[in-house]
Amino acid sequence: MNSSTYKLPLDNGLNLTEVLTTGSILKINEIYEDVDEQLEPENKDRNTFEYLGQPVKSFQELKLNPVDEKGFVKKRIIEEGGGLPLSDENTASIAYTSYWENETEPFDLVKISKPLVVDLKDNSLLPGIQLAVRSMLVGELSLFLLSHEVMYGEMGIPPRIKPKAECIFYIKLIKSIITPKQGPINFSEPNMFPRVNHEVNLLYSSGVTLHKTKNYMAAVQVFRKGVSMLHKCRLVDEKEEKIQEKLLIKLYVNLAICYNKLNKPLQACTACNELNRLNSLWNNSKMLFQNAKALRMIGQFNEAEKKLKRALKLVPNNEELQMELELLLKTRDSCKQISLIGRDTLEPVNDNFKREVDALIINFKNNVNICKLTLPSGLNSDEKAYVKDACIRENLFFNEIQKNYFLDKDEVNEKEDSLLISTDNQ
Numbered sequence: 001m002n003s004s005t006y007k008l009p010l011d012n013g014l015n016l017t018e019v020l021t022t023g024s025i026l027k028i029n030e031i032y033e034d035v036d037e038q039l040e041p042e043n044k045d046r047n048t049f050e051y052l053g054q055p056v057k058s059f060q061e062l063k064l065n066p067v068d069e070k071g072f073v074k075k076r077i078i079e080e081g082g083g084l085p086l087s088d089e090n091t092a093s094i095a096y097t098s099y100w101e102n103e104t105e106p107f108d109l110v111k112i113s114k115p116l117v118v119d120l121k122d123n124s125l126l127p128g129i130q131l132a133v134r135s136m137l138v139g140e141l142s143l144f145l146l147s148h149e150v151m152y153g154e155m156g157i158p159p160r161i162k163p164k165a166e167c168i169f170y171i172k173l174i175k176s177i178i179t180p181k182q183g184p185i186n187f188s189e190p191n192m193f194p195r196v197n198h199e200v201n202l203l204y205s206s207g208v209t210l211h212k213t214k215n216y217m218a219a220v221q222v223f224r225k226g227v228s229m230l231h232k233c234r235l236v237d238e239k240e241e242k243i244q245e246k247l248l249i250k251l252y253v254n255l256a257i258c259y260n261k262l263n264k265p266l267q268a269c270t271a272c273n274e275l276n277r278l279n280s281l282w283n284n285s286k287m288l289f290q291n292a293k294a295l296r297m298i299g300q301f302n303e304a305e306k307k308l309k310r311a312l313k314l315v316p317n318n319e320e321l322q323m324e325l326e327l328l329l330k331t332r333d334s335c336k337q338i339s340l341i342g343r344d345t346l347e348p349v350n351d352n353f354k355r356e357v358d359a360l361i362i363n364f365k366n367n368v369n370i371c372k373l374t375l376p377s378g379l380n381s382d383e384k385a386y387v388k389d390a391c392i393r394e395n396l397f398f399n400e401i402q403k404n405y406f407l408d409k410d411e412v413n414e415k416e417d418s419l420l421i422s423t424d425n426q
Contacts, residue, residue, distance in 0.1 A: 052141065064143070072128065076143045127151075132171055193233050252272075
């Protein structure tokens with residue numbers, strides 16, 4: 001079989017650092033499309049593949065300066081960097097391209113778009129590359145000539161690496177951060193987000209499992225802990241902000257669902273308000289449904305209808321949305337407060353008012369599709385007192401939240417931060 005006729009494409013090249021340390025696995029690229037080499041332009045732009053530097057015919061022609069005392073690592077700066085020198089406290093992000101002498105194709109490559117991230121105190125790099133990186137500043141691009149003593153040794157790795165093989169590395173130091181400390185997370189310290197991100201993802205997975213087993217209260221506690229951790233953590237760049245935002249959306253989505261399962265519609269509305277703040281409500285029919293369901297349960301019928309109509313525009317003829325809309329309209333009709341609205345607040349509490357209130361409260365108590373009901377504003381002190389007494393007689397609660405009065409089937413915890421009601425006009 002002619003080996004030049006058959007090609008075996010790989011997802012990634014062989015990383016020689018991994019070969020000598022943790023080992024390396026070759027993965028076949030199953031979607032590779034072979035291209036006739038004769039059809040490729042001869043002056044193909046090497047930057048397309050994110051190569052750094054050019055091959056060198058003779059290493060002896062290079063004019064370099066020694067980095068270490070023995071001269072095992074020699075260097076020439078191509079692009080200057082800046083900032084403080086690196087130390088064991090740093091984690092560095094690097095890209096590199098490496099060549100053998102008088103060979104046109106690199107034997108190892110790490111792209112700038114997918115840099116190698118290394119903790120410098122772990123010594124995970126080959127000694128030569130470790131010495132080279134420690135001599136650099138952030139933003140620097142340099143050419144290094146590395147001796148076999150600090151790379152692949154006298155034996156090499158036959159047949160790919162010859163004995164006593166020297167090589168050159170073009171290395172770009174893209175970024176350097178202070179390595180996050182181990183132990184308990186200190187949210188005030190910089191560069192803690194990778195650890196927080198890992199911990200929150202574990203919490204999210206646990207919350208999803210608890211939700212599947214219908215342990216909604218425990219799931220809520222886990223999701224809320226994740227939200228709290230994300231809000232406490234300091235972010236260093238826009239990339240971390242995007243990751244944080246994506247995680248927050250997942251957590252708030254699940255919080256809204258769990259709160260509705262627990263018949264806690266005010267808290268569900270708060271979660272939906274956060275999704276709205278993150279621009280992830282009005283384009284999500286499922287969350288509009290959850291928001292509408294929660295709004296219907298607290299008697300905010302007009303807002304609930306608005307959310308459902310928007311959801312139906314996104315997914316017309318959705319049966320679940322249609323059923324919720326029908327339930328909403330039916331519930332709203334049963335909770336009409338015509339006689340209570342538009343009264344002269346100076347009038348005394350008469351028998352007609354008492355009958356209206358008694359009927360309203362009995363209807364509310366027996367309606368399983370609503371757990372809170374907003375009363376009209378403008379009730380005078382005597383009217384409020386009668387409504388409160390009527391609630392006590394029926395084992396209901398009369399609460400004031402944000403200057404609105406609620407008939408409530410549960411006592412309100414004033415310390416909770418989830419008593420917001422959606423008031424957007426979208």
